[in-house]
Amino acid sequence: MTTATLKPQPDPPVRRSFRQQMHLAREDAIVSAVNRLLAEKGFEAMTVDEVAAEVGIAKASLYKHFPSKEDLAAAAMVRVMNRARAFLDDLEGSTSADDPLGRLKAVARWTMEVQLAGEMPSLPSENSTLRAALTTNKDYVDGLMDVSDRLGAWITAAQANGSLNQQLPAIAVLYTLYARACDPVLGFLKGSGLYTDDQIIDMVLVTCFDGLKG
């Protein structure tokens, strides 16, 4: 139905698609490297030379794909955000809306797994140039709004059914969950070498939702 009705073309669709696939695959490799480096050392300490070296291409080639270091990092942030949104989709399909607390715990667990896998970018400091780039990046802002809205709904639902502290403003809960995604405690405990990743996540999850007190 597609090819049969098309006139001959100078650039056959299949070839163009192949090129696009190659292009996307290359960009995906770049974004993966950026993502890893952002998680490992943060935006300021990450250099474009390192990215190029890790991908195995020249630095000038990087700039054919992304116009600046900020755009490079923003692309990685957007991808993580979209991974999160996809996970929220899965959760909505596989779990009950009657257990909003369970969903929130599942999200927190997922973010910690991502961090222990070395794939959670450390958040840029207040006045980083990356911050400014992110606030003007529609994909990022839209993604963040979407995630916040969906988590916000679960938070208020969990507060309504009494499984979450009703005294806390929903925004405080939301920010706490975001912060736990980058919680350095995971790295500290990992560095101690005393616990498995699962043990670490379980401990941090308990302290997050049940607190330190006995």
Added chain:
Amino acid sequence: MTTATLKPQPDPPVRRSFRQQMHLAREDAIVSAVNRLLAEKGFEAMTVDEVAAEVGIAKASLYKHFPSKEDLAAAAMVRVMNRARAFLDDLEGSTSADDPLGRLKAVARWTMEVQLAGEMPSLPSENSTLRAALTTNKDYVDGLMDVSDRLGAWITAAQANGSLNQQLPAIAVLYTLYARACDPVLGFLKGSGLYTDDQIIDMVLVTCFDGLKG
């Protein structure tokens, strides 16, 4: 009693002491500027030029006081550590050893106050050159050990009297308290403009010790 019994000296003690005071005051001003900048933008983003500009002296003069940027930052970290130790001293004098949980909460509150005052250095990323400098800095390591030992004693005491979760390893509690000192949630909530500093600290303290759950 001092000057009367002393022979004439080429450099009178009073003058030398004055010079030393000036020297220490200048270094204190330098460390304060570094401390503020470390809190504001982190080690990587902080430049020595900025430090010199904020202190109001030439960059070359800075290097007469501290041999490198790492030593500059380490001095600020040591000072914060010593402020913490002094606060622990105060706590031991003004509170009861029968309430170790109260002491732990007081420490957590203090660290959050310091952070909201813009005086808590953000912790350097894993492989920062500052990390290496700190691990070989005896003053810093000794101070960190001291704080960890004293907090560790309170933690085990609080677990013994049932006010702190006994399932959690003491080291997990300790690391959690360290992490809360740099918790980005404080900055998030502050940036929202919805709450006073006291309200923010109360909320984060509650979530830290009582958890998010209802």
Added chain:
DNA sequence: GTCTATAAATGGATAGAC
């Protein structure tokens, strides 16, 4: 010890050939 001036190295970004 403080300054001006500068060295030495790094890092973001681009030119231009292919």
Added chain:
DNA sequence: GTCTATCCATTTATAGAC
């Protein structure tokens, strides 16, 4: 689009006069 080579601004650190 990829490469080599380079530009240019920034940054750490130092030289040398006072």
